[in-house]
Amino acid sequence: MKIAIASGKGGTGKTTLSVNLASWLALQDKVVLVDLDTEEPNSGIFLKLPLIRSIIGVKPVPVWQSDNCLHCGKCQGYCQFHAIISLPSEVLVFPKLCHSCYACSELCPASALPMLNEKIGKIDHFARENLTFIEGKLDVGQEMAVPLIKQAITYTESQSVNSEWLIFDSPPGNACPMIEATKVADFIILISEPTPFGLYDLSLSVQSLRKLNRNFGVVINREGIGNSDLERYCLDEDIPVIARIPQSRLIAESYSAGKLVYHEDNDFLSSLKQIKDFLQNDAFSC
Amino acid sequence: MMPSPVKEVVVISGKGGTGKTSLTAAFAFLAQEDIVLADCDVDAPDMHLLMNPRVEMEQDFYSGWQAEIDCLKCSNCGKCQEVCRFSAIIQSNECFSIDADECEGCGYCSFICPEQAIQLIPRLSGQFRVSRTRFQHKLVHANLDPGGENSGKLVNQVKQVAARIAREDSKKIILVDGAPGIGCPVISSLTGADLVVLVTEPSLSAFHDLQRVFNLVNQFRIKTACLINKADLNSDISTKIKAFLAENSILLLAELAYNTAFTAAMLKGHCILEEENTSFQPAILEAWNKIISLLN
Numbered sequence: 001m002k003i004a005i006a007s008g009k010g011g012t013g014k015t016t017l018s019v020n021l022a023s024w025l026a027l028q029d030k031v032v033l034v035d036l037d038t039e040e041p042n043s044g045i046f047l048k049l050p051l052i053r054s055i056i057g058v059k060p061v062p063v064w065q066s067d068n069c070l071h072c073g074k075c076q077g078y079c080q081f082h083a084i085i086s087l088p089s090e091v092l093v094f095p096k097l098c099h100s101c102y103a104c105s106e107l108c109p110a111s112a113l114p115m116l117n118e119k120i121g122k123i124d125h126f127a128r129e130n131l132t133f134i135e136g137k138l139d140v141g142q143e144m145a146v147p148l149i150k151q152a153i154t155y156t157e158s159q160s161v162n163s164e165w166l167i168f169d170s171p172p173g174n175a176c177p178m179i180e181a182t183k184v185a186d187f188i189i190l191i192s193e194p195t196p197f198g199l200y201d202l203s204l205s206v207q208s209l210r211k212l213n214r215n216f217g218v219v220i221n222r223e224g225i226g227n228s229d230l231e232r233y234c235l236d237e238d239i240p241v242i243a244r245i246p247q248s249r250l251i252a253e254s255y256s257a258g259k260l261v262y263h264e265d266n267d268f269l270s271s272l273k274q275i276k277d278f279l280q281n282d283a284f285s286c
Numbered sequence: 287m288m289p290s291p292v293k294e295v296v297v298i299s300g301k302g303g304t305g306k307t308s309l310t311a312a313f314a315f316l317a318q319e320d321i322v323l324a325d326c327d328v329d330a331p332d333m334h335l336l337m338n339p340r341v342e343m344e345q346d347f348y349s350g351w352q353a354e355i356d357c358l359k360c361s362n363c364g365k366c367q368e369v370c371r372f373s374a375i376i377q378s379n380e381c382f383s384i385d386a387d388e389c390e391g392c393g394y395c396s397f398i399c400p401e402q403a404i405q406l407i408p409r410l411s412g413q414f415r416v417s418r419t420r421f422q423h424k425l426v427h428a429n430l431d432p433g434g435e436n437s438g439k440l441v442n443q444v445k446q447v448a449a450r451i452a453r454e455d456s457k458k459i460i461l462v463d464g465a466p467g468i469g470c471p472v473i474s475s476l477t478g479a480d481l482v483v484l485v486t487e488p489s490l491s492a493f494h495d496l497q498r499v500f501n502l503v504n505q506f507r508i509k510t511a512c513l514i515n516k517a518d519l520n521s522d523i524s525t526k527i528k529a530f531l532a533e534n535s536i537l538l539l540a541e542l543a544y545n546t547a548f549t550a551a552m553l554k555g556h557c558i559l560e561e562e563n564t565s566f567q568p569a570i571l572e573a574w575n576k577i578i579s580l581l582n
Binding site for chain 2: 008009010011012015037039040042045078080081099100101102103106107138140141142143144145171172173174175176177178179195196197200201204207208211212225226227247249252253255256257258
């Protein structure tokens with residue numbers, strides 16, 4: 001089963017839930033956890049698994065071949081992303097702005113803009129026993145996370161043939177990186193907290209996922225810290241609340257030190273059990 | 287180029303949930319009417335929840351393009367589908383059509399369509415607003431449409447409008463609440479900034495993220511300060527963060543203790559400094575005064 005763990009608001013517990021759920025499930029089953037928060041990936045801090053393989057994250061961009069160029073200027077006209085400027089004597093390419101659409105390259109009458117791979121980050125593959133962990137990490141200064149997220153998913157799917165669980169730790173927010181990271185999941189867990197910020201950002205995620213007809217449910221983290229508006233919202237909107245994790249300084253402290261919390265905190269462990277039970281029995285009947 | 291008389295302070299963190307918005311709101315409370323506020327976390331904006339703003343102007347935000355196929359002209363040759371790298375062209379019964387969620391607006395299909403059946407139309411990506419907060423600041427904020435792209439451009443738009451208002455109303459400072467991460471909305475929010483305030487917390491994750499976002503800020507050569515929130519949560523990591531700040535000449539603005547008072551204030555729609563008996567007042571005031579002196 002493919003699960004994505006996402007949230008509109010940052011810092012609501014995506015990574016805490018991802019690493020604990022993955023490690024706990026891996027006590028019995030084969031699990032692959034993928035950190036798709038490529039701008040700020042943190043799952044690896046908690047897992048400390050041995051590295052199996054590291055591959056370069058790339059996106060194809062046009063590279064100007066001066067010998068072939070006719071200086072017709074068409075490439076600049078084709079590019080809607082301002083990634084190409086055609087000057088009288090040379091063509092300038094700005095790879096960070098390129099969306100890899102291939103229009104300039106394939107429509108150039110002189111084949112002067114072949115597409116070559118440019119490094120935008122890396123994908124690391126770690127594993128021990130039942131648990132495989134794949135991390136996408138964007139190079140600092142790169143603007144677009146989506147190409148790396150796509151590549152990390154493709155790589156993961158080639159590596160996880162026999163696993164029972166595939167868990168995607170998604171980037172925060174409700175924009176294109178979150179949509180891309182949750183796209184291939186069978187079910188999306190939105191984790192939020194019962195505060196005005198948590199509720200508002202959750203409601204934006206719900207709009208995004210409903211527009212795309214996705215299956216999702218909510219885990220309420222830090223229960224007790226705020227009010228009951230989030231609970232009421234889920235009830236009114238007919239969104240299943242899968243589990244409630246109580247507010248706890250112990251969890252915050254374990255998190256701060258990069259420790260897994262499920263073997264120290266019984267409430268947390270029972271939330272994991274509820275989530276597994278829900279995914280196996282109820283996730284596709286709602 | 288003339289130096290801009292309006293100074294821009296951008297609050298970011300790398301990791302989400304460290305307290306950017308709560309602290310930006312507290313600074314805005316202290317600054318009273320001297321500032322223009324800008325919420326640049328456009329795909330999860332929360333500043334309005336503390337500011338109860340009255341909207342004075344709202345405008346649609348268009349960014350980039352979206353392809354559209356004229357079914358009457360389409361000859362079903364399928365060339366558009368062959369060249370589209372984003373799997374955005376769907377074959378339906380009558381003719382080909384565009385999956386708007388997948389279309390990047392690159393226009394490749396429209397350039398090669400032999401029937402000229404494909405045109406690019408402006409894409410509506412969200413709204414931006416100019417409002418007045420209950421503290422009488424102008425607030426520029428926005429909403430990216432669900433799952434929207436081009437958040438960087440919307441951030442840019444919010445900042446431009448904020449800069450125009452600051453000039454017109456003779457405000458000295460634009461205070462920007464930024465997005466988490468290090469990608470396009472964050473990079474857009476850094477363009478033109480005079481000072482970056484990094485809000486962090488003593489966890490291994492937040493420290494890791496702080497170092498990455500600092501490397502990004504360094505590429506822009508912007509003056510940087512830092513505030514450690516929840517500082518007593520892990521004193522070992524707090525110490526390491528402070529060593530990192532000293533090594534990189536980043537001014538430490540304040541250390542705030544782990545406290546659920548921020549949430550209690552948020553529940554009332556308040557900023558932390560409106561709460562009675564708050565112990566945070568001196569530290570946040572000192573941080574704001576340091577920010578002002580760094581700008582001068």
